[in-house]
Amino acid sequence: MLKPIFMSIIMGACATSVAAGVTVKSPDGKLAVSTEVNDGHPCYTITFNGKEVIGKSPLGFRSNVADFSSMMSIADTLRGSIDKHYTQDKIKHSDIAYKANTLAVTLQNRQGNEMTVEWQVSDNNVALRYAIPRQGDTGAMIVHEEMTGYRLPENSTVFMTSQSDPMIGWKRTKPSYEEIYHIDAPLGTSSDYGHGFTFPALFHTPEGMWLLLTETDVDGYYCGSHISDFHDGIYSIAYPMEGENNGNGSAAPGISLPATTPWRTITVADNLAPIVETTIPWDLVEPRYETSREAAPGRGTWSWILWQDGSINFDDQKTYIDFAAEMGYENVLVDNWWDTYIGKDGIERLAQYAASKGVNLIIWYSSSGHWNDIEQGPVNKMDRPIVRKKEMKWLHDIGVKAIKVDFFGGDKQETMRLYEDILSDAADYCIDVVFHGCTLPRGWERMYPNFVGAEAVLASENLIFGQYHCDIEATSATLHPFIRNAAAIMEYGGSFLNRRLNRGNDGGTIRRTGDGFELATAILFQNPVQNFALAPNNLTDAPAEAIEFMKSVPTTWDETRYIDGYPGKYAVIARRHGDTWYIAGVNALEKPLTVTLPDFIKPDAKIYFDKSTKELATRKAGKNRKITIPTNCGFTAISRQ
Numbered sequence: 090m091l092k093p094i095f096m097s098i099i100m101g102a103c104a105t106s107v108a109a110g111v112t113v114k115s116p117d118g119k120l121a122v123s124t125e126v127n128d129g130h131p132c133y134t135i136t137f138n139g140k141e142v143i144g145k146s147p148l149g150f151r152s153n154v155a156d157f158s159s160m161m162s163i164a165d166t167l168r169g170s171i172d173k174h175y176t177q178d179k180i181k182h183s184d185i186a187y188k189a190n191t192l193a194v195t196l197q198n199r200q201g202n203e204m205t206v207e208w209q210v211s212d213n214n215v216a217l218r219y220a221i222p223r224q225g226d227t228g229a230m231i232v233h234e235e236m237t238g239y240r241l242p243e244n245s246t247v248f249m250t251s252q253s254d255p256m257i258g259w260k261r262t263k264p265s266y267e268e269i270y271h272i273d274a275p276l277g278t279s280s281d282y283g284h285g286f287t288f289p290a291l292f293h294t295p296e297g298m299w300l301l302l303t304e305t306d307v308d309g310y311y312c313g314s315h316i317s318d319f320h321d322g323i324y325s326i327a328y329p330m331e332g333e334n335n336g337n338g339s340a341a342p343g344i345s346l347p348a349t350t351p352w353r354t355i356t357v358a359d360n361l362a363p364i365v366e367t368t369i370p371w372d373l374v375e376p377r378y379e380t381s382r383e384a385a386p387g388r389g390t391w392s393w394i395l396w397q398d399g400s401i402n403f404d405d406q407k408t409y410i411d412f413a414a415e416m417g418y419e420n421v422l423v424d425n426w427w428d429t430y431i432g433k434d435g436i437e438r439l440a441q442y443a444a445s446k447g448v449n450l451i452i453w454y455s456s457s458g459h460w461n462d463i464e465q466g467p468v469n470k471m472d473r474p475i476v477r478k479k480e481m482k483w484l485h486d487i488g489v490k491a492i493k494v495d496f497f498g499g500d501k502q503e504t505m506r507l508y509e510d511i512l513s514d515a516a517d518y519c520i521d522v523v524f525h526g527c528t529l530p531r532g533w534e535r536m537y538p539n540f541v542g543a544e545a546v547l548a549s550e551n552l553i554f555g556q557y558h559c560d561i562e563a564t565s566a567t568l569h570p571f572i573r574n575a576a577a578i579m580e581y582g583g584s585f586l587n588r589r590l591n592r593g594n595d596g597g598t599i600r601r602t603g604d605g606f607e608l609a610t611a612i613l614f615q616n617p618v619q620n621f622a623l624a625p626n627n628l629t630d631a632p633a634e635a636i637e638f639m640k641s642v643p644t645t646w647d648e649t650r651y652i653d654g655y656p657g658k659y660a661v662i663a664r665r666h667g668d669t670w671y672i673a674g675v676n677a678l679e680k681p682l683t684v685t686l687p688d689f690i691k692p693d694a695k696i697y698f699d700k701s702t703k704e705l706a707t708r709k710a711g712k713n714r715k716i717t718i719p720t721n722c723g724f725t726a727i728s729r730q
């Protein structure tokens with residue numbers, strides 16, 4: 090027995106191939122996952138069209154009950170398949186078929202501790218989780234560390250954003266998935282804070298393959314995970330930092346056996362279409378409850394984005410209700426400090442006024458809490474069930490149908506439980522929920538029927554806060570359809586038509602983009618509830634055709650297609666609403682870009698496009714299928730079928 094143990098020390102886990110693994114392939118046969126045990130260490134390999142895209146990488150975890158990553162052997166395997174169909178009106182497709190082949194590999198150690206690696210492999214997607222039965226009399230487990238790793242091909246490049254330090258930033262509210270991206274950076278690029286990177290993460294291999302890593306099916310019974318820094322050629326699953334949530338709650342998840350871990354997914358393709366179009370975060374989950382009222386997608390205005398805290402008063406909110414009504418929008422978002430500057434009586438009167446105009450209010454809350462220093466009210470309403478339910482009853486009684494809850498404490502299981510508690514209570518009072526200052530939603534669009542949005546991105550507010558974000562606005566916009574917004578809905582709160590980002594349109598930061606670019610982002614950035622960064626002055630100072638476009642733009646989609654693009658450079662995406670296609674493109678290159686409209690665009694399609702960052706124009710598509718987009722500019726073609 091000495092020799093194999095010695096070898097495992099010098100080689101490390103999963104370094105060499107010892108035996109052929111047990112393999113499961115996608116229905117189209119292109120994607121294959123092999124599981125094997127290498128000197129007692131469970132490992133896996135992924136190939137696409139016979140080429141390795143994830144080299145031999147570790148599986149397993151260590152818990153307070155046993156080590157499930159070493160001294161293991163395969164005890165059993167079970168094959169199956171899944172063929173299901175579901176509908177959704179909140180994500181990039183409305184009618185979804187999911188076909189996958191499954192393989193469960195049960196592993197056992199010499200003491201009889203057992204766990205099963207569960208695989209689902211669909212065309213272009215691999216999903217992996219662990220199923221853990223009771224361990225004899227032991228029914229409670231702490232998972233200390235996960236070995237699950239990803240060995241990307243050498244010389245791949247990465248598109249990743251760092252996990253921040255805990256308890257930094259505005260009122261010590263981070264991490265909140267609001268960091269800059271490393272774009273097309275070398276494999277192994279160090280994270281900004283030394284804590285690795287957040288999901289989702291995109292990789293491009295030297296052979297032209299694309300891989301998108303994320304996770305789904307995370308609820309109050311596990312933590313949110315992220316990706317470690319690069320060690321020995323591997324990125325590994327990492328759990329939250331002890332310091333998150335001001336140190337409250339454990340970093341290691343605690344589970345009740347039998348249990349399954351969240352699904353970790355890898356979307357694999359030789360082009361970007363399967364990355365943009367994937368539905369894997371929702372294919373793997375089921376709704377956790379039913380609601381008596383359907384979630385209400387819609388458009389809204391919000392004064393806070395341009396008029397800031399000073400606009401949280403009765404008169405300015407009334408102005409924005411009138412503005413929403415003028416635009417034909419469904420919602421007005423009343424942001425932070427309303428408890429101090431408007432009061433509950435004022436909100437009740439505003440709700441009545443809004444109702445008289447056919448507009449709903451979305452009301453802001455802080456999640457806090459004993460995990461940050463937030464003063465903006467209301468505070469301490471959403472973190473405790475008795476007060477929360479009383480608040481929600483009041484909201485329901487005055488006709489409020491949605492809330493925005495901000496400033497969460499990170500990715501610990503305790504925080505995941507708070508997200509779920511808020512969603513569950515809100516569902517009981519027929520209230521939809523948007524999260525800001527939050528984690529990445531992980532399958533929540535389908536798991537929680539009244540979940541309608543999450544920030545988890547450097548969103549529109551940063552364009553107000555700093556010129557740097559305006560200067561890189563186009564570059565950032567070309568990333569999201571391929572990364573953040575490919576994995577989950579994204580409440581960005583954008584589409585500015587002000588040239589200067591302040592209340593008077595005469596000061597503050599300077600927008601670098603064309604109006605056509607801003608219109609295009611209303612299509613590129615997908616969320617069923619969109620609060621647009623328009624202002625009442627735009628009715629008279631913005632191009633009339635831009636306002637016409639923004640009045641008619643939908644927020645729900647039946648289909649999404651990748652047309653063209655490269656993350657960090659340019660993006661052209663098509664989305665279909667009913668019988669109408671919207672093809673939107675933006676260009677962050679330093680030179681004009683010419684793209685070809687797809688065949689399904691009719692000659693009578695209307696195209697809104699930037700002649701320059703200063704001039705919006707429109708034309709019919711006609712016979713000319715080419716469209717040229719200047720730097721920092723964009724276009725949208727609207728084509729009825």
Ligand code: CA
Binds near residue numbers: 267525526544548550
């Ligand atoms: Ca934010």
